[in-house]
Amino acid sequence: MSATLYRKYRPQTFADVVSQEHIKITLQNEILAGRLAHAYLFCGPRGIGKTTMARLLAKAINCHNLKGFEPCGECPSCLEIADGRSMDLVEIDAASSRGINDIKELREQAKYTPVKEKYKVFIIDEAHMLTTPAFNALLKIMEEPPQHVLFVLATTEIHKIPETIISRCQRFDYKKIPFLELKNHLLKICKQEEIKVDDSVLDNIARLSGGYLRDSLSLLGQILTLGEKEITASAAELVLPRSDVASAVKLISLLLAGKTGSALQLVSSLIDDGLDPDYFLKFLTEIFRQIMLAKVNQDWQALIYEVGPEYYKEISEEKWISISAERLIKIIDCCFEAVESSKRALIPQLPLEICLVKISKLLQESTGKVEEVVAKPKDKDDNDKPSASVDNNDSKDEPVETEYIPIKEEIITPEKPAKSTSVAKIDFAVVLEKWPEVIEALKSHNFSLAAFLQVGQPARMEGNNLILGFQYSFHFERIKERANAEVILNVLEAIFDTKLTFSGEINDSYGKNFAKVETKNMEAENNIVKAVLDTLGGEVVPAD
Numbered sequence: 001m002s003a004t005l006y007r008k009y010r011p012q013t014f015a016d017v018v019s020q021e022h023i024k025i026t027l028q029n030e031i032l033a034g035r036l037a038h039a040y041l042f043c044g045p046r047g048i049g050k051t052t053m054a055r056l057l058a059k060a061i062n063c064h065n066l067k068g069f070e071p072c073g074e075c076p077s078c079l080e081i082a083d084g085r086s087m088d089l090v091e092i093d094a095a096s097s098r099g100i101n102d103i104k105e106l107r108e109q110a111k112y113t114p115v116k117e118k119y120k121v122f123i124i125d126e127a128h129m130l131t132t133p134a135f136n137a138l139l140k141i142m143e144e145p146p147q148h149v150l151f152v153l154a155t156t157e158i159h160k161i162p163e164t165i166i167s168r169c170q171r172f173d174y175k176k177i178p179f180l181e182l183k184n185h186l187l188k189i190c191k192q193e194e195i196k197v198d199d200s201v202l203d204n205i206a207r208l209s210g211g212y213l214r215d216s217l218s219l220l221g222q223i224l225t226l227g228e229k230e231i232t233a234s235a236a237e238l239v240l241p242r243s244d245v246a247s248a249v250k251l252i253s254l255l256l257a258g259k260t261g262s263a264l265q266l267v268s269s270l271i272d273d274g275l276d277p278d279y280f281l282k283f284l285t286e287i288f289r290q291i292m293l294a295k296v297n298q299d300w301q302a303l304i305y306e307v308g309p310e311y312y313k314e315i316s317e318e319k320w321i322s323i324s325a326e327r328l329i330k331i332i333d334c335c336f337e338a339v340e341s342s343k344r345a346l347i348p349q350l351p352l353e354i355c356l357v358k359i360s361k362l363l364q365e366s367t368g369k370v371e372e373v374v375a376k377p378k379d380k381d382d383n384d385k386p387s388a389s390v391d392n393n394d395s396k397d398e399p400v401e402t403e404y405i406p407i408k409e410e411i412i413t414p415e416k417p418a419k420s421t422s423v424a425k426i427d428f429a430v431v432l433e434k435w436p437e438v439i440e441a442l443k444s445h446n447f448s449l450a451a452f453l454q455v456g457q458p459a460r461m462e463g464n465n466l467i468l469g470f471q472y473s474f475h476f477e478r479i480k481e482r483a484n485a486e487v488i489l490n491v492l493e494a495i496f497d498t499k500l501t502f503s504g505e506i507n508d509s510y511g512k513n514f515a516k517v518e519t520k521n522m523e524a525e526n527n528i529v530k531a532v533l534d535t536l537g538g539e540v541v542p543a544d
Protein backbone atom coordinates (compact mmCIF):
# COMPACT_ATOMS: atom_id res chain seq x y z
CA MET A 1 0.00 0.00 0.00
CA SER A 2 2.68 2.44 1.05
CA ALA A 3 4.78 1.85 -2.05
CA THR A 4 1.67 2.21 -4.16
CA LEU A 5 0.94 5.63 -2.74
CA TYR A 6 4.49 6.80 -3.38
CA ARG A 7 4.32 5.48 -6.93
CA LYS A 8 0.79 6.68 -7.52
CA TYR A 9 1.66 10.24 -6.59
CA ARG A 10 5.12 10.33 -8.07
CA PRO A 11 5.42 13.79 -9.67
CA GLN A 12 5.04 13.78 -13.46
CA THR A 13 5.90 17.46 -13.84
CA PHE A 14 8.21 19.86 -12.05
CA ALA A 15 5.15 21.62 -10.70
CA ASP A 16 4.17 18.43 -8.89
CA VAL A 17 7.48 18.17 -7.05
CA VAL A 18 7.13 19.06 -3.38
CA SER A 19 9.66 21.61 -2.19
CA GLN A 20 13.33 21.61 -3.42
CA GLU A 21 12.72 24.94 -5.15
CA HIS A 22 16.44 25.71 -5.39
CA ILE A 23 16.96 22.62 -7.52
CA LYS A 24 13.80 22.88 -9.56
CA ILE A 25 14.38 26.47 -10.61
CA THR A 26 17.98 25.88 -11.69
CA LEU A 27 17.06 22.80 -13.72
CA GLN A 28 14.09 24.55 -15.30
CA ASN A 29 16.27 27.45 -16.38
CA GLU A 30 18.84 25.11 -17.85
CA ILE A 31 16.14 23.25 -19.77
CA LEU A 32 14.68 26.51 -21.08
CA ALA A 33 18.10 27.80 -22.11
CA GLY A 34 19.16 24.43 -23.51
CA ARG A 35 22.34 24.62 -21.45
CA LEU A 36 22.56 21.33 -19.69
CA ALA A 37 25.49 19.91 -17.78
CA HIS A 38 26.81 16.52 -18.81
CA ALA A 39 26.65 15.21 -15.29
CA TYR A 40 24.50 16.05 -12.30
CA LEU A 41 25.07 14.96 -8.75
CA PHE A 42 22.00 14.79 -6.53
CA CYS A 43 22.87 14.32 -2.88
CA GLY A 44 20.67 14.14 0.15
CA PRO A 45 18.84 11.71 2.39
CA ARG A 46 16.89 8.71 1.17
CA GLY A 47 13.29 9.00 0.04
CA ILE A 48 13.42 12.68 -0.68
CA GLY A 49 12.81 12.61 -4.44
CA LYS A 50 16.27 12.51 -6.04
CA THR A 51 15.46 9.74 -8.49
CA THR A 52 12.09 11.28 -9.24
CA MET A 53 13.75 14.55 -10.18
CA ALA A 54 16.31 12.69 -12.30
CA ARG A 55 13.53 10.99 -14.26
CA LEU A 56 11.73 14.30 -14.69
CA LEU A 57 14.88 15.80 -16.10
CA ALA A 58 15.27 12.86 -18.48
CA LYS A 59 11.66 13.28 -19.54
CA ALA A 60 12.00 16.99 -20.13
CA ILE A 61 15.15 16.83 -22.25
CA ASN A 62 13.73 14.10 -24.48
CA CYS A 63 10.14 15.35 -24.67
CA HIS A 64 8.86 15.95 -28.17
CA ASN A 65 6.41 18.67 -27.14
CA LEU A 66 8.10 20.39 -24.27
CA LYS A 67 5.81 23.03 -22.74
CA GLY A 68 8.21 25.62 -21.45
CA PHE A 69 10.31 23.44 -19.23
CA GLU A 70 7.57 20.91 -18.44
CA PRO A 71 7.46 17.55 -20.21
CA CYS A 72 4.17 17.04 -22.01
CA GLY A 73 3.50 13.62 -20.53
CA GLU A 74 1.84 12.47 -23.74
CA CYS A 75 4.52 12.06 -26.38
CA PRO A 76 6.07 8.60 -26.98
CA SER A 77 9.21 9.51 -25.07
CA CYS A 78 7.28 10.77 -22.01
CA LEU A 79 5.02 7.71 -22.05
CA GLU A 80 7.93 5.29 -22.38
CA ILE A 81 9.75 6.87 -19.49
CA ALA A 82 6.58 6.89 -17.38
CA ASP A 83 6.15 3.20 -18.10
CA GLY A 84 9.81 2.42 -17.42
CA ARG A 85 10.43 1.05 -20.92
CA SER A 86 12.50 3.80 -22.51
CA MET A 87 15.63 2.52 -24.24
CA ASP A 88 17.29 5.86 -23.69
CA LEU A 89 16.92 6.02 -19.97
CA VAL A 90 19.24 3.62 -18.19
CA GLU A 91 18.86 3.29 -14.44
CA ILE A 92 21.68 1.62 -12.55
CA ASP A 93 21.47 0.70 -8.92
CA ALA A 94 25.06 0.93 -7.76
CA ALA A 95 24.15 -1.00 -4.64
CA SER A 96 23.92 -4.15 -6.79
CA SER A 97 25.84 -3.19 -9.95
CA ARG A 98 28.88 -1.60 -8.50
CA GLY A 99 31.84 -3.18 -10.21
CA ILE A 100 34.13 -2.27 -13.05
CA ASN A 101 32.29 -4.54 -15.48
CA ASP A 102 29.02 -2.77 -14.91
CA ILE A 103 30.62 0.56 -15.70
CA LYS A 104 32.46 -0.91 -18.71
CA GLU A 105 29.10 -2.02 -20.00
CA LEU A 106 27.78 1.45 -19.34
CA ARG A 107 30.70 2.86 -21.27
CA GLU A 108 29.86 0.67 -24.23
CA GLN A 109 26.26 1.82 -24.14
CA ALA A 110 27.29 5.45 -23.85
CA LYS A 111 29.31 5.22 -27.07
CA TYR A 112 26.23 4.63 -29.18
CA THR A 113 23.83 7.39 -29.99
CA PRO A 114 20.45 7.24 -28.34
CA VAL A 115 18.08 4.69 -29.83
CA LYS A 116 15.26 7.12 -30.49
CA GLU A 117 15.71 10.29 -28.57
CA LYS A 118 18.04 13.22 -28.31
CA TYR A 119 19.79 12.14 -25.13
CA LYS A 120 20.81 8.92 -23.52
CA VAL A 121 20.35 9.44 -19.79
CA PHE A 122 22.12 7.32 -17.18
CA ILE A 123 20.80 7.53 -13.65
CA ILE A 124 23.21 5.94 -11.20
CA ASP A 125 21.45 5.51 -7.89
CA GLU A 126 23.42 4.98 -4.66
CA ALA A 127 26.46 6.09 -6.64
CA HIS A 128 28.67 6.03 -3.53
CA MET A 129 28.52 2.23 -3.66
CA LEU A 130 30.64 2.03 -6.82
CA THR A 131 34.05 0.43 -6.43
CA THR A 132 37.18 2.47 -7.04
CA PRO A 133 37.90 0.89 -10.46
CA ALA A 134 34.28 1.56 -11.39
CA PHE A 135 34.64 5.19 -10.36
CA ASN A 136 37.81 5.43 -12.45
CA ALA A 137 36.05 3.97 -15.48
CA LEU A 138 33.16 6.37 -14.94
CA LEU A 139 35.54 9.28 -14.64
CA LYS A 140 37.04 8.41 -18.03
CA ILE A 141 33.66 8.77 -19.72
CA MET A 142 32.93 11.96 -17.81
CA GLU A 143 36.19 13.50 -18.89
CA GLU A 144 35.23 13.24 -22.52
CA PRO A 145 31.49 12.82 -22.51
CA PRO A 146 29.72 12.15 -25.81
CA GLN A 147 27.37 15.05 -26.67
CA HIS A 148 24.27 12.90 -26.40
CA VAL A 149 24.99 11.54 -22.92
CA LEU A 150 23.73 12.87 -19.63
CA PHE A 151 24.59 11.38 -16.24
CA VAL A 152 22.67 11.81 -13.03
CA LEU A 153 24.39 10.42 -9.97
CA ALA A 154 22.27 10.14 -6.85
CA THR A 155 23.77 9.50 -3.46
CA THR A 156 22.95 9.59 0.22
CA GLU A 157 26.65 9.66 1.14
CA ILE A 158 28.42 12.40 -0.73
CA HIS A 159 31.63 11.94 1.31
CA LYS A 160 32.13 8.57 -0.37
CA ILE A 161 32.14 10.07 -3.85
CA PRO A 162 35.67 10.84 -5.13
CA GLU A 163 36.48 14.52 -5.45
CA THR A 164 37.43 13.97 -9.11
CA ILE A 165 33.86 12.83 -9.85
CA ILE A 166 32.24 15.59 -7.82
CA SER A 167 34.22 18.25 -9.66
CA ARG A 168 32.86 16.98 -13.00
CA CYS A 169 29.24 17.23 -11.87
CA GLN A 170 26.76 19.98 -11.25
CA ARG A 171 25.91 19.30 -7.66
CA PHE A 172 22.52 19.73 -5.98
CA ASP A 173 21.88 19.18 -2.31
CA TYR A 174 18.39 18.00 -1.48
CA LYS A 175 16.84 19.25 1.71
CA LYS A 176 14.28 17.84 4.06
CA ILE A 177 10.84 19.02 3.05
CA PRO A 178 9.64 21.83 5.33
CA PHE A 179 6.98 20.69 7.75
CA LEU A 180 4.07 22.71 6.39
CA GLU A 181 4.84 21.91 2.77
CA LEU A 182 4.92 18.22 3.59
CA LYS A 183 1.71 18.47 5.55
CA ASN A 184 -0.02 20.32 2.72
CA HIS A 185 1.11 17.66 0.31
CA LEU A 186 -0.36 14.96 2.54
CA LEU A 187 -3.56 16.96 2.77
CA LYS A 188 -3.74 17.15 -1.01
CA ILE A 189 -3.33 13.40 -1.33
CA CYS A 190 -6.01 12.80 1.31
CA LYS A 191 -8.37 14.98 -0.71
CA GLN A 192 -7.62 13.04 -3.87
CA GLU A 193 -8.14 9.80 -2.01
CA GLU A 194 -11.38 11.29 -0.65
CA ILE A 195 -10.45 10.64 2.93
CA LYS A 196 -10.76 13.03 5.83
CA VAL A 197 -7.82 12.77 8.20
CA ASP A 198 -7.58 14.63 11.50
CA ASP A 199 -5.17 17.51 11.49
CA SER A 200 -3.31 16.10 14.48
CA VAL A 201 -2.80 12.83 12.61
CA LEU A 202 -1.26 14.63 9.65
CA ASP A 203 0.97 16.54 12.07
CA ASN A 204 2.02 13.26 13.58
CA ILE A 205 2.74 11.69 10.18
CA ALA A 206 4.80 14.68 9.08
CA ARG A 207 6.69 14.61 12.35
CA LEU A 208 7.34 10.86 12.27
CA SER A 209 8.55 11.06 8.67
CA GLY A 210 11.20 13.56 9.67
CA GLY A 211 10.73 15.51 6.45
CA TYR A 212 11.15 12.58 4.07
CA LEU A 213 8.46 12.32 1.46
CA ARG A 214 8.63 8.56 0.98
CA ASP A 215 8.35 7.88 4.70
CA SER A 216 5.44 10.25 5.06
CA LEU A 217 3.57 8.58 2.21
CA SER A 218 4.36 5.20 3.64
CA LEU A 219 2.82 6.24 6.96
CA LEU A 220 -0.16 7.81 5.24
CA GLY A 221 -0.55 4.57 3.32
CA GLN A 222 -0.77 2.68 6.59
CA ILE A 223 -3.53 5.03 7.72
CA LEU A 224 -5.42 4.47 4.49
CA THR A 225 -5.32 0.70 5.00
CA LEU A 226 -7.73 1.27 7.88
CA GLY A 227 -10.30 1.66 5.14
CA GLU A 228 -12.16 4.43 6.95
CA LYS A 229 -13.48 7.51 5.20
CA GLU A 230 -12.61 9.56 8.23
CA ILE A 231 -9.50 8.99 10.31
CA THR A 232 -9.50 10.32 13.85
CA ALA A 233 -6.51 10.52 16.16
CA SER A 234 -7.65 7.50 18.14
CA ALA A 235 -8.21 5.44 15.00
CA ALA A 236 -4.75 6.40 13.76
CA GLU A 237 -3.24 5.14 17.00
CA LEU A 238 -3.92 1.63 15.74
CA VAL A 239 -1.27 1.94 13.05
CA LEU A 240 0.84 4.95 13.99
CA PRO A 241 3.17 5.16 16.93
CA ARG A 242 1.53 7.27 19.61
CA SER A 243 2.76 10.82 19.82
CA ASP A 244 3.99 11.95 23.19
CA VAL A 245 5.33 15.25 22.01
CA ALA A 246 2.79 17.28 23.95
CA SER A 247 3.64 15.46 27.17
CA ALA A 248 7.37 15.68 26.60
CA VAL A 249 7.28 19.39 25.81
CA LYS A 250 5.13 20.09 28.83
CA LEU A 251 7.42 18.01 30.99
CA ILE A 252 10.59 19.76 29.86
CA SER A 253 8.94 23.13 30.37
CA LEU A 254 8.08 22.18 33.92
CA LEU A 255 11.64 21.03 34.54
CA LEU A 256 12.96 24.27 33.09
CA ALA A 257 10.70 26.19 35.44
CA GLY A 258 12.12 24.21 38.35
CA LYS A 259 8.75 22.58 38.98
CA THR A 260 10.13 19.12 39.63
CA GLY A 261 7.15 18.09 41.73
CA SER A 262 4.67 18.95 38.99
CA ALA A 263 6.86 17.19 36.42
CA LEU A 264 6.80 14.01 38.48
CA GLN A 265 3.08 14.38 38.95
CA LEU A 266 2.61 14.68 35.20
CA VAL A 267 4.64 11.54 34.55
CA SER A 268 2.70 9.68 37.20
CA SER A 269 -0.63 10.56 35.61
CA LEU A 270 0.69 9.65 32.16
CA ILE A 271 1.76 6.26 33.47
CA ASP A 272 -1.68 5.83 35.01
CA ASP A 273 -3.03 6.47 31.51
CA GLY A 274 -0.94 3.64 30.13
CA LEU A 275 2.31 5.35 29.16
CA ASP A 276 5.28 2.98 29.11
CA PRO A 277 8.00 4.66 31.20
CA ASP A 278 10.82 2.97 29.26
CA TYR A 279 9.42 4.11 25.96
CA PHE A 280 8.90 7.61 27.25
CA LEU A 281 12.43 7.73 28.62
CA LYS A 282 13.79 6.92 25.18
CA PHE A 283 11.47 9.44 23.60
CA LEU A 284 12.67 12.11 26.00
CA THR A 285 16.28 11.18 25.23
CA GLU A 286 15.57 11.68 21.54
CA ILE A 287 14.07 15.11 22.16
CA PHE A 288 17.09 16.21 24.17
CA ARG A 289 19.30 14.80 21.44
CA GLN A 290 17.45 16.88 18.88
CA ILE A 291 17.76 19.98 21.04
CA MET A 292 21.49 19.32 21.27
CA LEU A 293 21.79 18.89 17.50
CA ALA A 294 19.77 22.06 16.90
CA LYS A 295 22.01 23.86 19.35
CA VAL A 296 25.24 22.62 17.79
CA ASN A 297 24.04 23.16 14.22
CA GLN A 298 22.34 26.44 15.12
CA ASP A 299 19.33 25.12 13.26
CA TRP A 300 16.26 25.34 15.45
CA GLN A 301 13.97 24.87 12.46
CA ALA A 302 15.02 21.24 12.39
CA LEU A 303 13.26 20.81 15.71
CA ILE A 304 9.92 21.46 14.05
CA TYR A 305 10.13 17.94 12.79
CA GLU A 306 10.61 16.56 16.23
CA VAL A 307 7.79 18.40 17.86
CA GLY A 308 5.53 19.85 15.18
CA PRO A 309 4.83 23.56 14.68
CA GLU A 310 2.42 23.67 17.60
CA TYR A 311 5.16 23.08 20.16
CA TYR A 312 8.02 24.49 18.19
CA LYS A 313 7.15 27.99 19.35
CA GLU A 314 7.47 26.95 22.94
CA ILE A 315 10.76 25.19 22.35
CA SER A 316 12.30 28.03 20.42
CA GLU A 317 11.75 30.27 23.38
CA GLU A 318 14.81 31.57 25.08
CA LYS A 319 14.72 29.16 27.99
CA TRP A 320 15.14 26.09 25.82
CA ILE A 321 17.72 27.70 23.60
CA SER A 322 19.79 28.85 26.54
CA ILE A 323 20.54 25.32 27.72
CA SER A 324 24.24 24.92 27.02
CA ALA A 325 25.47 22.07 24.82
CA GLU A 326 27.58 20.89 27.72
CA ARG A 327 24.54 20.70 29.98
CA LEU A 328 22.60 18.90 27.27
CA ILE A 329 25.29 16.25 27.10
CA LYS A 330 24.99 15.76 30.85
CA ILE A 331 21.22 15.53 30.53
CA ILE A 332 21.51 12.96 27.77
CA ASP A 333 23.98 11.03 29.93
CA CYS A 334 21.38 11.03 32.69
CA CYS A 335 18.85 9.64 30.23
CA PHE A 336 21.24 6.88 29.12
CA GLU A 337 21.90 5.98 32.71
CA ALA A 338 18.18 5.77 33.36
CA VAL A 339 17.60 3.65 30.24
CA GLU A 340 20.29 1.26 31.51
CA SER A 341 18.93 1.02 35.04
CA SER A 342 15.36 0.66 33.79
CA LYS A 343 16.38 -2.80 32.57
CA ARG A 344 16.62 -4.01 36.15
CA ALA A 345 14.36 -1.61 38.00
CA LEU A 346 12.02 -3.05 40.60
CA ILE A 347 9.71 -0.05 40.25
CA PRO A 348 9.27 0.48 36.51
CA GLN A 349 8.93 4.27 36.60
CA LEU A 350 11.64 4.91 39.19
CA PRO A 351 14.56 5.33 36.73
CA LEU A 352 12.47 7.85 34.78
CA GLU A 353 11.63 9.73 37.98
CA ILE A 354 15.22 9.79 39.18
CA CYS A 355 16.26 10.94 35.74
CA LEU A 356 13.75 13.81 35.82
CA VAL A 357 14.93 14.99 39.22
CA LYS A 358 18.52 14.96 37.99
CA ILE A 359 17.60 16.77 34.78
CA SER A 360 15.72 19.37 36.76
CA LYS A 361 18.80 19.95 38.88
CA LEU A 362 20.99 20.26 35.80
CA LEU A 363 18.55 22.65 34.18
CA GLN A 364 18.33 24.83 37.24
CA GLU A 365 22.10 25.00 37.36
CA SER A 366 22.21 25.77 33.66
CA THR A 367 20.62 29.15 34.19
CA GLY A 368 24.11 30.06 35.37
CA LYS A 369 22.56 32.30 37.96
CA VAL A 370 22.99 30.03 40.92
CA GLU A 371 26.57 31.02 41.44
CA GLU A 372 25.68 34.68 41.58
CA VAL A 373 23.67 34.42 44.75
CA VAL A 374 25.17 31.46 46.46
CA ALA A 375 28.78 31.88 47.42
CA LYS A 376 31.21 29.54 45.71
CA PRO A 377 31.41 26.20 47.48
CA LYS A 378 34.28 26.19 49.89
CA ASP A 379 37.23 23.86 49.63
CA LYS A 380 36.78 20.64 51.45
CA ASP A 381 39.19 21.50 54.26
CA ASP A 382 37.17 24.61 54.93
CA ASN A 383 34.04 22.65 55.52
CA ASP A 384 34.16 22.50 59.26
CA LYS A 385 35.23 26.09 59.73
CA PRO A 386 32.51 28.57 60.52
CA SER A 387 31.05 30.33 57.54
CA ALA A 388 31.22 34.05 57.19
CA SER A 389 28.93 36.41 55.42
CA VAL A 390 28.96 40.14 54.84
CA ASP A 391 25.63 40.77 56.44
CA ASN A 392 26.15 38.48 59.34
CA ASN A 393 28.42 40.70 61.37
CA ASP A 394 26.18 40.62 64.38
CA SER A 395 26.60 36.89 64.56
CA LYS A 396 29.70 36.76 66.70
CA ASP A 397 28.85 33.41 68.28
CA GLU A 398 30.95 30.51 67.21
CA PRO A 399 28.70 27.86 65.71
CA VAL A 400 27.77 25.24 68.25
CA GLU A 401 29.59 22.11 67.30
CA THR A 402 27.33 19.22 68.10
CA GLU A 403 28.50 15.70 68.73
CA TYR A 404 27.52 14.85 65.14
CA ILE A 405 30.16 17.16 63.70
CA PRO A 406 27.72 18.73 61.30
CA ILE A 407 28.79 20.21 58.04
CA LYS A 408 28.01 23.86 57.71
CA GLU A 409 26.98 25.12 54.34
CA GLU A 410 27.56 28.63 53.10
CA ILE A 411 25.11 31.17 54.34
CA ILE A 412 22.40 32.07 51.88
CA THR A 413 21.74 35.77 51.93
CA PRO A 414 19.22 38.04 50.27
CA GLU A 415 20.48 39.64 47.08
CA LYS A 416 20.37 43.11 48.63
CA PRO A 417 21.39 42.51 52.22
CA ALA A 418 19.66 44.65 54.80
CA LYS A 419 21.84 46.85 56.95
CA SER A 420 22.72 44.88 60.02
CA THR A 421 21.64 47.75 62.29
CA SER A 422 18.06 47.57 61.08
CA VAL A 423 17.73 43.84 61.53
CA ALA A 424 15.63 42.70 64.44
CA LYS A 425 16.75 39.59 66.26
CA ILE A 426 14.47 36.62 65.84
CA ASP A 427 14.17 34.12 68.62
CA PHE A 428 14.49 30.45 67.66
CA ALA A 429 11.28 29.65 69.54
CA VAL A 430 9.45 32.09 67.25
CA VAL A 431 10.95 30.39 64.24
CA LEU A 432 9.70 27.00 65.41
CA GLU A 433 6.29 28.40 66.16
CA LYS A 434 5.92 30.00 62.77
CA TRP A 435 7.65 27.25 60.76
CA PRO A 436 4.37 25.63 59.59
CA GLU A 437 3.41 29.05 58.24
CA VAL A 438 6.66 29.19 56.29
CA ILE A 439 5.96 25.79 54.77
CA GLU A 440 2.39 26.76 53.89
CA ALA A 441 3.53 29.99 52.28
CA LEU A 442 6.16 28.12 50.29
CA LYS A 443 3.61 25.66 48.99
CA SER A 444 1.78 28.46 47.25
CA HIS A 445 5.02 29.45 45.50
CA ASN A 446 6.51 26.08 44.76
CA PHE A 447 5.01 22.90 46.04
CA SER A 448 8.07 20.76 45.59
CA LEU A 449 10.29 23.31 47.27
CA ALA A 450 8.07 23.15 50.36
CA ALA A 451 8.40 19.39 50.24
CA PHE A 452 12.16 19.61 50.02
CA LEU A 453 12.29 22.00 52.96
CA GLN A 454 10.18 19.64 55.01
CA VAL A 455 12.82 16.97 54.67
CA GLY A 456 14.92 19.17 56.88
CA GLN A 457 14.08 21.17 59.96
CA PRO A 458 15.07 24.44 61.63
CA ALA A 459 18.04 23.61 63.88
CA ARG A 460 18.76 26.94 65.60
CA MET A 461 19.34 30.62 65.03
CA GLU A 462 22.79 32.14 64.90
CA GLY A 463 22.19 35.83 64.99
CA ASN A 464 19.75 36.27 62.17
CA ASN A 465 21.07 33.29 60.31
CA LEU A 466 18.69 30.38 60.43
CA ILE A 467 20.43 27.02 60.49
CA LEU A 468 18.49 24.33 58.67
CA GLY A 469 19.31 20.72 59.43
CA PHE A 470 19.30 18.03 56.76
CA GLN A 471 20.27 14.41 56.74
CA TYR A 472 21.65 14.63 53.20
CA SER A 473 23.50 17.49 51.60
CA PHE A 474 21.63 16.83 48.39
CA HIS A 475 18.40 18.18 49.84
CA PHE A 476 20.06 21.37 50.88
CA GLU A 477 21.77 21.65 47.49
CA ARG A 478 18.34 21.82 45.98
CA ILE A 479 17.11 24.43 48.39
CA LYS A 480 20.04 26.75 48.00
CA GLU A 481 19.71 26.97 44.23
CA ARG A 482 19.24 30.59 43.30
CA ALA A 483 15.60 30.52 42.31
CA ASN A 484 14.67 28.42 45.33
CA ALA A 485 16.80 30.39 47.77
CA GLU A 486 15.19 33.60 46.60
CA VAL A 487 11.71 32.25 47.21
CA ILE A 488 12.66 31.03 50.67
CA LEU A 489 14.34 34.30 51.62
CA ASN A 490 11.28 36.24 50.51
CA VAL A 491 8.94 33.99 52.45
CA LEU A 492 11.15 34.24 55.55
CA GLU A 493 11.15 38.01 55.31
CA ALA A 494 7.40 38.14 54.86
CA ILE A 495 6.69 35.92 57.81
CA PHE A 496 9.30 37.15 60.30
CA ASP A 497 9.05 40.73 59.11
CA THR A 498 12.82 41.06 58.89
CA LYS A 499 15.56 39.95 56.54
CA LEU A 500 17.04 36.60 57.52
CA THR A 501 19.76 34.49 56.01
CA PHE A 502 19.91 30.75 56.15
CA SER A 503 22.49 28.03 55.95
CA GLY A 504 22.47 24.28 56.06
CA GLU A 505 23.87 21.77 58.48
CA ILE A 506 24.12 18.19 57.42
CA ASN A 507 24.11 15.19 59.72
CA ASP A 508 22.38 11.89 60.22
CA SER A 509 20.37 12.87 63.25
CA TYR A 510 18.21 15.24 61.23
CA GLY A 511 16.91 12.38 59.18
CA LYS A 512 15.86 10.56 62.34
CA ASN A 513 14.19 13.66 63.75
CA PHE A 514 12.46 14.22 60.50
CA ALA A 515 11.01 10.76 60.56
CA LYS A 516 9.55 11.38 64.03
CA VAL A 517 8.43 14.94 63.75
CA GLU A 518 7.26 15.15 60.21
CA THR A 519 5.36 11.92 59.69
CA LYS A 520 2.09 13.74 60.15
CA ASN A 521 2.98 16.26 57.48
CA MET A 522 4.22 13.59 55.18
CA GLU A 523 0.87 11.89 55.18
CA ALA A 524 -0.65 15.07 53.92
CA GLU A 525 1.59 15.10 50.92
CA ASN A 526 0.77 13.07 47.91
CA ASN A 527 2.84 10.11 46.88
CA ILE A 528 4.58 12.16 44.23
CA VAL A 529 6.43 14.09 46.85
CA LYS A 530 7.24 10.83 48.50
CA ALA A 531 8.65 9.65 45.23
CA VAL A 532 10.83 12.75 45.12
CA LEU A 533 12.12 12.00 48.56
CA ASP A 534 12.62 8.33 47.86
CA THR A 535 14.42 9.26 44.72
CA LEU A 536 16.72 11.68 46.38
CA GLY A 537 17.20 9.71 49.57
CA GLY A 538 17.95 6.55 47.68
CA GLU A 539 20.40 8.25 45.41
CA VAL A 540 22.53 10.25 47.70
CA VAL A 541 25.27 9.35 50.10
CA PRO A 542 25.69 11.50 53.20
CA ALA A 543 28.03 14.39 52.63
CA ASP A 544 31.64 13.68 53.46
Ligand SMILES: [Zn+2]
Pocket (backbone or CB within 6 Å): 062, 063, 064, 065, 066, 071, 072, 073, 074, 075, 076, 077, 078, 079
Ligand atom coordinates in the same frame (compact mmCIF):
# COMPACT_ATOMS: atom_id res chain seq x y z
ZN1 LIG B 1 6.58 14.62 -23.91
